[in-house]
């Protein structure tokens with residue numbers, strides 16, 4: 564098989580209700596969808612969620628990146644699933660930052676669409692690639708279901724209480740509380756979470772890079788009494804050099820998110836003693852294999868990792884996250900698959916939203932195991948680019964259809 568065309572869609576999906584954290588407030592999401600078409604008429608879909616405060620990307624920069632991408636690694640015939648996976652993985656790992664920008668979301672969209680097209684072409688699901696991805700995935704008994712964690716966004720005190728009560732009724736056993744608003748609100752929200760969700764619930768907090776070094780040390784100290792299992796991204800970008808000092812000064816384990824997007828940042832964070840855990844997100848880290856690589860590095864170094872998501876992921880990224888959660892051992896917490904609770908309409912026919920208690924089963928079927936609804940994709944598309952790939956020498960032609 565050969566990939567003959569890539570289509571890039573920029574889409575705007577409205578939310579049922581707003582979502583807020585210390586760095587953003589949104590009622591809709593702008594995502595990038597990539598479609599990879601093979602010479603045998605198979606289509607694969609992928610998705611990325613560009614956020615400037617995460618990877619430095621914007622929807623514009625992501626579209627530009629994909630339009631100017633060198634697609635020569637796709638120009639040859641792909642003779643087998645194993646070879647396709649080998650080539651895709653090599654491409655995902657060979658990534659360079661562009662100044663302040665790490666093109667994680669753009670590459671995730673493209674990489675997932677290629678993985679979906681590749682596995683569909685061979686009639687296998689992503690869950691079955693362990694056999695073809697030798698040395699990448701630890702073999703072992705796969706779980707029959709995974710349990711997702713709740714995430715409590717900010718808002719009025721009444722809305723936070725209502726959300727926490729819902730989570731309790733839904734029987735979640737772990738939850739993340741967004742902090743970084745003000746000392747009063749942070750302590751109030753965390754206390755409410757502990758009270759409402761009960762003693763046995765695993766509660767962690769995420770400051771989304773809201774604090775300076777002194778505030779972080781003070782606040783983390785004050786949060787200790789609520790028995791917090793980790794504090795995510797405590798420091799503003801300009802104070803990141805102080806992470807080892809913060810980590811030494813507090814008792815709650817430090818989880819990095821925005822400051823650990825790629826392998827270089829991860830290695831540097833590990834070497835400087837900046838973290839105990841990392842929040843791996845497919846869109847942030849540049850795709851399935853790039854994220855797998857990060858999990859492998861963390862596991863080798865004896866550090867922890869959770870699987871996170873971007874707010875506003877459609878069923879495509881939720882499906883990819885589901886496969887990742889089943890394939891990768893030792894994930895501390897799984898976030899994502901909030902589809903039905905957040906999106907007015909989903910792009911996929913299948914609804915990957917978790918069920919009661921946060922429980923979810925593996926997705927079956929070829930590729931990602933979800934089917935994109937063309938009419939919904941068209942409805943929310945605001946920009947579309949088609950890139951035709953020719954056999955060597957590669958000629959790329961990008962045409963703009965708005």
Ligand SMILES: [Mg+2]
Pocket residue numbers: 769771795796820821842
């Ligand atoms: Mg975070």
